[in-house]
Amino acid sequence: xxxxxxxxxxxxxxxxxxxxxxxxxxxxxxxxxxxxxxxxxxxxxxxxxxxxxxxxxxxxxxxxxxxxxxxxxxxxxxxxxxxxxxxxxxxxxxxxxxxxxxxxxxxxxxxxxxxxxxxxxxxxxxxxxxxxxxxxxxxxxxxxxxxxxxxxxxxxxxxxxxxxxxxxxxxxxxxxxxxxxxxxxxxxxxxxxxxxxxxxxxxxxxxxxxxxxxxxxxxxxxxxxxxxxxxxxxxxxxxxxxxxxxxxxxxxxxxxxxxxxxxxxxxxxxxxxxxxxxxxxxxxxxxxxxxxxxxxxxxxxxxxxxxxxxxxxxxxxxxxxxxxxxxxxxxxxxxxxxxxxxxxxxxxxxxxxxxxxxxxxxxxxxxxxxxxxxxxxxxxxxxxxxxxxxxxxxxxxxxxxxxxxxxxxxxxxxxxxxxxxxxxxxxxxxxxxxxxxxxxxxxxxxxxxxxxxxxxxxxxxxxxxxxxxxxxxxxxxxxxxxxxxxxxxxxxxxxxxxxxxxxxxxxxxxxxxxxxxxxxxxxxxxxxxxxxxxxxxxxxxxxxx
Amino acid sequence: xxxxxxxxxxxxxxxxxxxxxxxxxxxxxxxxxxxxxxxxxxxxxxxxxxxxxxxxxxxxxxxxxxxxxxxxxxxxxxxxxxxxxxxxxxxxxxxxxxxxxxxxxxxxxxxxxxxxxxxxxxxxxxxxxxxxxxxxxxxxxxxxxxxxxxxxxxxxxxxxxxxxxxxxxxxxxxxxxxxxxxxxxxxxxxxxxxxxxxxxxxxxxxxxxxxxxxxxxxxxxxxxxxxxxxxxxxxxxxxxxxxxxxxxxxxxxxxxxxxxxxxxxxxxxxxxxxxxxxxxxxxxxxxxxxxxxxxxxxxxxxxxxxxxxxxxxxxxxxxxxxxxxxxxxxxxxxxxxxxxxxxxxxxxxxxxxxxxxxxxxxxxxxxxxxxxxxxxxxxxxxxxxxxxxxxxxxxxxxxxxxxxxxxxxxxxxxxxxxxxxxxxxxxxxxxxxxxxxxxxxxxx
Numbered sequence: 001x002x003x004x005x006x007x008x009x010x011x012x013x014x015x016x017x018x019x020x021x022x023x024x025x026x027x028x029x030x031x032x033x034x035x036x037x038x039x040x041x042x043x044x045x046x047x048x049x050x051x052x053x054x055x056x057x058x059x060x061x062x063x064x065x066x067x068x069x070x071x072x073x074x075x076x077x078x079x080x081x082x083x084x085x086x087x088x089x090x091x092x093x094x095x096x097x098x099x100x101x102x103x104x105x106x107x108x109x110x111x112x113x114x115x116x117x118x119x120x121x122x123x124x125x126x127x128x129x130x131x132x133x134x135x136x137x138x139x140x141x142x143x144x145x146x147x148x149x150x151x152x153x154x155x156x157x158x159x160x161x162x163x164x165x166x167x168x169x170x171x172x173x174x175x176x177x178x179x180x181x182x183x184x185x186x187x188x189x190x191x192x193x194x195x196x197x198x199x200x201x202x203x204x205x206x207x208x209x210x211x212x213x214x215x216x217x218x219x220x221x222x223x224x225x226x227x228x229x230x231x232x233x234x235x236x237x238x239x240x241x242x243x244x245x246x247x248x249x250x251x252x253x254x255x256x257x258x259x260x261x262x263x264x265x266x267x268x269x270x271x272x273x274x275x276x277x278x279x280x281x282x283x284x285x286x287x288x289x290x291x292x293x294x295x296x297x298x299x300x301x302x303x304x305x306x307x308x309x310x311x312x313x314x315x316x317x318x319x320x321x322x323x324x325x326x327x328x329x330x331x332x333x334x335x336x337x338x339x340x341x342x343x344x345x346x347x348x349x350x351x352x353x354x355x356x357x358x359x360x361x362x363x364x365x366x367x368x369x370x371x372x373x374x375x376x377x378x379x380x381x382x383x384x385x386x387x388x389x390x391x392x393x394x395x396x397x398x399x400x401x402x403x404x405x406x407x408x409x410x411x412x413x414x415x416x417x418x419x420x421x422x423x424x425x426x427x428x429x430x431x432x433x434x435x436x437x438x439x440x441x442x443x444x445x446x447x448x449x450x451x452x453x454x455x456x457x458x459x460x461x462x463x464x465x466x467x468x469x470x471x472x473x474x475x476x477x478x479x480x481x482x483x484x485x486x487x488x489x490x491x492x493x494x495x496x497x498x499x500x501x502x503x504x505x506x507x508x509x510x511x512x513x514x515x516x517x518x519x520x521x522x523x524x525x526x527x528x529x530x531x532x533x534x535x536x537x538x539x540x541x542x543x544x545x
Numbered sequence: 546x547x548x549x550x551x552x553x554x555x556x557x558x559x560x561x562x563x564x565x566x567x568x569x570x571x572x573x574x575x576x577x578x579x580x581x582x583x584x585x586x587x588x589x590x591x592x593x594x595x596x597x598x599x600x601x602x603x604x605x606x607x608x609x610x611x612x613x614x615x616x617x618x619x620x621x622x623x624x625x626x627x628x629x630x631x632x633x634x635x636x637x638x639x640x641x642x643x644x645x646x647x648x649x650x651x652x653x654x655x656x657x658x659x660x661x662x663x664x665x666x667x668x669x670x671x672x673x674x675x676x677x678x679x680x681x682x683x684x685x686x687x688x689x690x691x692x693x694x695x696x697x698x699x700x701x702x703x704x705x706x707x708x709x710x711x712x713x714x715x716x717x718x719x720x721x722x723x724x725x726x727x728x729x730x731x732x733x734x735x736x737x738x739x740x741x742x743x744x745x746x747x748x749x750x751x752x753x754x755x756x757x758x759x760x761x762x763x764x765x766x767x768x769x770x771x772x773x774x775x776x777x778x779x780x781x782x783x784x785x786x787x788x789x790x791x792x793x794x795x796x797x798x799x800x801x802x803x804x805x806x807x808x809x810x811x812x813x814x815x816x817x818x819x820x821x822x823x824x825x826x827x828x829x830x831x832x833x834x835x836x837x838x839x840x841x842x843x844x845x846x847x848x849x850x851x852x853x854x855x856x857x858x859x860x861x862x863x864x865x866x867x868x869x870x871x872x873x874x875x876x877x878x879x880x881x882x883x884x885x886x887x888x889x890x891x892x893x894x895x896x897x898x899x900x901x902x903x904x905x906x907x908x909x910x911x912x913x914x915x916x917x918x919x920x921x922x923x924x925x926x927x928x929x930x931x932x933x934x935x936x937x938x939x940x941x942x943x944x945x946x947x948x949x950x951x952x953x954x955x956x957x958x959x960x961x962x963x964x965x966x967x968x969x970x971x972x973x974x975x976x977x978x979x980x981x982x983x984x985x986x987x988x989x
Contacts, residue, residue: 033765036772061719063712064699080709080771083688086778087785090750148752156745173749178760178775186763268697270811274855362812362850363857388647388925438857536765 027501031532034185034199036178037076037492040065042255046215047180048096051135052109056099060092065264070376072259073489081181093175100171101164110167120157120166126150129170137179138209138216139186139202140226149173183210187533197535201225204531208239211490212525213248214255233526240525244518250300253517254292260485261377263288265358272363276439278324279357286320287353287440293335294349299517306482306515310348310473311466313340324353324441345435345442345453348469350374353440360438367406370433371426374457378472380481383426387418404449407431428455432468483507483520490524502529589903589910590685591939592832593677593966594840595658596893596915597702598886599650599849600864600922602931603875607883608636609947613986616947621880624887625933628894630945631908633934633987635958637951640927643976650848650861650918653927654702657916660956660974668704670975673914673959675705677966678839686785689839690831692720693846694821694889696810700846709774713843717805717823724831731801732793732834739790747786753779798902799834802827812859814851814885817844821889825896833900833907844889847918851882864922876923890915894935911936914962932958934987941965943989954978961987 039047041062048058063085066075081089100109110128114121129149133141149170157166174180183206190198199207202217205225209217217225221239229235243249258264266288271279293316298304317338322329325346327338340346349355359373360366375381403409410427432455437443444451454463460471472478483506488494495503506523513519524530602621609616616634618626625632640656645664655662658672674689682688693700693713703711714720730737757776761769805823809816821844831837845851849860856878858866863879870877893913900907913935920926929951937944942965950957956974961983963970972981 034763036764036768061698061712064710066708066710078708078771080705080774081778082705082709082711082774083778083781084691084711086775087782090746090782094746145756148755152745152748152752155748159741159745169745169749173752176749176753176779177756178753178772179756181775182772184760184764268699272813272852272855272857275857361857361862362852362859363855385646385648388649388652388927 024505026527026529027505029499029502029529029532030496031529031534032491032493032496033536034187034533035077035492036182036184037073038079038081038182039180040072040076042258043210043214043216044181046213046251047136050215050218051132052096052100053105056096056105058092059095060088062088067262069488069494070260070380071485071489072264073492074494077492089181090172090176093172094168096175097168097171101168106164110164114163117163118161119163120154121163122150122154124163125153125157125167125170128167129153129174132171133174134222135216136174137177138183138206138222139200145179183207185533187535197533198231199531199533201228201230204230204236205239207490207531208236208243208525211252211530212240212243212521213246213252215248215251237526240522243525244522249518249521250296253296253300253521256486256489257292257295258288259489260482261291261354262358262373263292263354266354269358270362271357271439275363276437276441278441279439280320283320283324283353283439284357286318287357289335290316290318290321291349291352291354294352303516303518306517306520307473307479310350310469310478313342313344313347314338315340315346315352321353324439326442345465347466348473350433350469350472351436351465355440356433356436357438357440360440363438365406365434365436365438367410367427367430367434368423369430371428371430374429374472375426378481379475379477380484381477384422386422404447405451406434406446407452429457429468431455432457432462433465435465479510479515480507483510486520487524487530491530499529589939590835590838591681591941591966592838592840592911593674593681593938593962594828594842594911594913595672595674595702596842596890596913597654597844597847598890598915598917599845599847599851600860600879600882601917601919601926602883602887602921603880604636604921604929606875606880607931608929608949609634612947612949614946616945621883621887624884625891625894628891628898628935631894631898631935631937633942633944634947635932635934635949635984636947637929637949638932638953638955638958639951640930640955641977642927643978647925647927649925650922653918653930654847656927656978657930657932657955657959658702659704660959660978661976662978667707668710669707671706672702672704673962674703674839674841675711676963676968676970680968681966682837682839683784684788685835685837686788687724687831687837688781689841690714690720690724690828690837691841691843692824692828693843694817694824695812695843695846695850696820697812697846697850700843701841702843702847703841705774708771711841713841714824716808716810717820717827718807720824720827721802721804724827724834724836725801725804728789729801729836730789730793732796732799737792743786743790747783747790750779750783750786754783793835796833796835798900798907800830801834802830812850812852814853814860814882817851818885818889818892822892822896825893829896829900829907832897832911833902842893844886844893845882849882851885853878853881861922879922886917890933897936905937908935909937910939912938912942912962912965914959928952930955934958934962937989938965941989943987946987948984948986950984954980956980957982957984964988 045058048056065072066079068075099105111131112124112127114124126146130146152173153167153170156169157163160166186200186203187197188200190196202225205217205221209215209221224230224235224239230239266284269284295309298309298312315338316335317327317329318335319329359369372383375383432453434451435442435453453465457471462468462471509523510520606619607621611617640653642662645662651666652662659668659670661670663669678689691701691703691711691713693715696715698712698715701711701713714723754776761772810820828840851860860882867876867879869875897908897911898906902910915933917931920929956978957980960973960980963973964983972979974980
């Protein structure tokens with residue numbers, strides 16, 4: 001922790017200077033049209049926890065997101081709210097609002113006391129609604145916006161005969177509002193660019209905060225937006241550095257990797273208990289946590305090289321995981337650091353349960369699914385769908401007496417030319433991980449035959465899983481995939497054609513920064529491209545003038 | 546709401562003097578001569594739903610030889626023997642791609658349900674249930690109910706458009722809570738007092754609806770449409786509350802079910818069959834109690850992820866990788882799943898048929914559109930994806946018929962359902978699948 005804050009201080013002291021001095025400056029981009037991203041489940045929960053406290057329960061079901069070109073964050077910009085989804089939002093809103101005003105919380109959460117507890121008190125209601133409206137909408141509410149919920153709280157208080165019960169209805173109205181549930185970009189004419197537009201300070205603050213913390217802006221960031229500080233280069237850099245130095249950065253980095261690595265799929269992960277008795281939902285939960293801990297340790301605490309996550313032997317263990325990894329874990333409860341010995345096949349996140357178990361079938365491993373995951377998730381490549389009319393004349397049965405191992409079965413399968421094209425792209429990668437069964441446990445044999453985990457990826461030979469990790473480590477595609485995914489995640493959109501030069505530039509910066517994630521986050525968070533908006537809609541333009 | 550009382554008030558009037566509290570059987574004298582409407586003139590509602598199973602069937606073991614009435618039941622269809630007279634079978638109808646790729650387990654679903662296919666998974670037109678729901682689903686508490694017996698909320702094929710999908714309830718307990726939880730009003734309860742808090746809740750939503758103009762104002766056209774859906778969802782909840790503020794018309798077949806136990810969900814086939822049955826029973830009562838008129842039940846997802854204990858392969862994988870048994874002529878394990886699917890379909894239809902309503906059954910007032918994603922899953926065939934339609938749709942559909950029109954666009958089956966349900970469309974589908982020809986043989 002100490003080492004990190006020192007590093008960040010250095011970063012903040014020299015950051016601005018370094019930006020200007022180092023290499024070519026940021027290429028200009030036109031930006032994208034304003035958008036409205038639906039809050040993700042994690043963002044909704046974090047908002048409630050930040051604003052009202054972690055003991056306020058959020059009881060309800062969230063609509064599943066849409067993964068667009070690999071990222072849920074990009075899908076959040078195109079997803080709507082179904083009737084069933086809104087029903088749930090409304091039910092959660094009522095549940096949250098009633099907790100805020102209950103006996104336990106009203107003292108601390110409601111900033112004023114009503115003159116008469118059994119009656120409406122518009123002044124006090126307005127004060128409370130203004131306070132929480134600003135935090136929920138991530139900007140101050142205007143008089144019209146405040147009038148609605150205030151009147152609502154008044155009517156309800158008079159009907160029920162209780163100020164607090166009435167206030168809950170006003171609060172529920174804020175929580176049901178699209179201004180809370182969607183992060184809508186607001187734009188204004190750009191004073192520095194005649195005829196162009198920019199994000200308002202509050203929209204800028206929101207974008208930054210959800211990027212770095214996966215949370216709404218805190219009071220200090222809202223203050224910097226209110227004062228306009230965030231619209232200046234120095235003011236923005238100051239906020240970015242403050243946020244990068246905060247322990248809350250970890251939650252933001254985790255949120256990115258949960259999205260990037262498809263960890264939402266853990267929710268539906270199941271294994272056949274007869275085939276994989278070691279698997280349990282506890283193991284699955286710990287497997288996800290293990291990888292997130294490995295990543296945040298390497299990339300934030302140690303400020304290490306991103307590529308090392310594919311080779312590192314350092315990780316963290318629980319008793320549950322120890323059983324699958326066949327590793328002795330001293331702590332009965334909780335986590336402890338662990339380092340696999342040199343020469344062990346466990347090296348890097350590809351060999352962790354979160355990868356091998358997530359990209360397998362419920363009853364067996366899958367070289368095809370794993371190879372596909374490496375290509376699509378880690379290298380951002382697109383593997384075509386299988387052809388519809390597949391000829392499965394070559395039998396792939398795991399108890400086939402002739403083809404005992406997955407390699408033999410898949411090799412047989414690849415004799416079919418219509419399948420060969422794509423399977424050649426994915427299987428040789430996945431076969432490198434065949435030493436890990438469908439539940440992620442290490443094995444030397446499959447059906448009594450030794451497993452050959454050698455192969456090649458785009459011409460680079462590897463002889464086992466650890467070497468496969470090294471090959472990914474050295475693959476420039478893994479680096480550009482991360483850089484581009486971080487930007488797309490942050491911006492909630494895909495790249496625009498006009499951003500080609502910028503893509504090249506940011507990748508170069510990442511390399512120059514030693515592949516350090518915090519440095520990349522800083523580059524993006526302080527870049528112009530991240531906030532650039534283009535307004536083509538004439539009516540919007542006119543409305544803004 | 547002048548038709549909302551009659552019978553019960555009448556009965557209370559008749560019996561009140563004697564001071565007797567009775568559970569009321571449905572008396573046929575209160576029906577009109579055809580049994581399709583209450584004597585008051587209020588017709589029994591007609592409901593529509595879809596039912597989906599993944600990975601098709603073996604054509605040679607599923608398609609009846611005989612066309613028309615009294616069709617035969619090959620081995621995989623024998624499970625529907627008890628309800629055969631209530632079920633129409635459609636074989637041979639084709640999903641036509643017009644040069645677009647056949648996306649395995651996806652294109653067939655898009656063709657069947659939305660009348661068009663895209664080059665990637667994208668429901669660019671609303672699915673059948675949404676079209677029907679817009680016509681018949683506006684006066685019930687829920688526009689529609691979606692359920693997945695697989696335990697996965699993503700297993701839903703109900704779309705208004707590509708970015709607006711109706712998520713599924715995934716467990717009997719969550720389905721129960723949604724329908725029969727605290728917001729439920731028993732339509733047959735003797736007294737009705739509108740809850741003043743419902744008025745307040747409605748005002749909360751009206752306040753949100755009023756933000757529409759201001760919120761949409763600065764958005765581009767696509768986002769405007771998308772956010773408009775949000776406001777439509779808000780309005781729909783307002784309408785639900787409106788309905789709850791009125792005394793509900795009595796629903797004679799409605800018996801509030803007991804809360805099911807909180808049981809695990811998942812894709813193991815035994816678990817799926819069990820949860821599917823429980824959800825079917827809850828749904829039957831949701832329909833009988835007028836909580837919704839539209840539903841979508843996913844027994845198994847397209848590209849079925851169902852599994853058997855101790856099996857390395859899920860159902861989908863088996864369809865591709867299990868060898869065809871030379872003696873049997875089919876894949877025994879994959880076929881096990883097909884047969885369980887047909888068993889589940891029979892359970893579903895029978896559950897609706899077991900509820901007496903009017904002088905017939907709940908099923909008589911339903912149209913259930915059951916279908917899969919492929920014909921023979923091994924090769925992802927989408928020529929002849931199996932479809933069945935069950936129920937009399939309130940007297941608008943004939944049943945017990947097998948139709949086979951090989952090569953005809955599969956949209957004709959969906960179009961027929963839309964016509965029967967009174968959706969005002971004179972044609973449906975895109976490209977070569979556009980059709981204005983309903984299958985009149987099954988229309989009453």
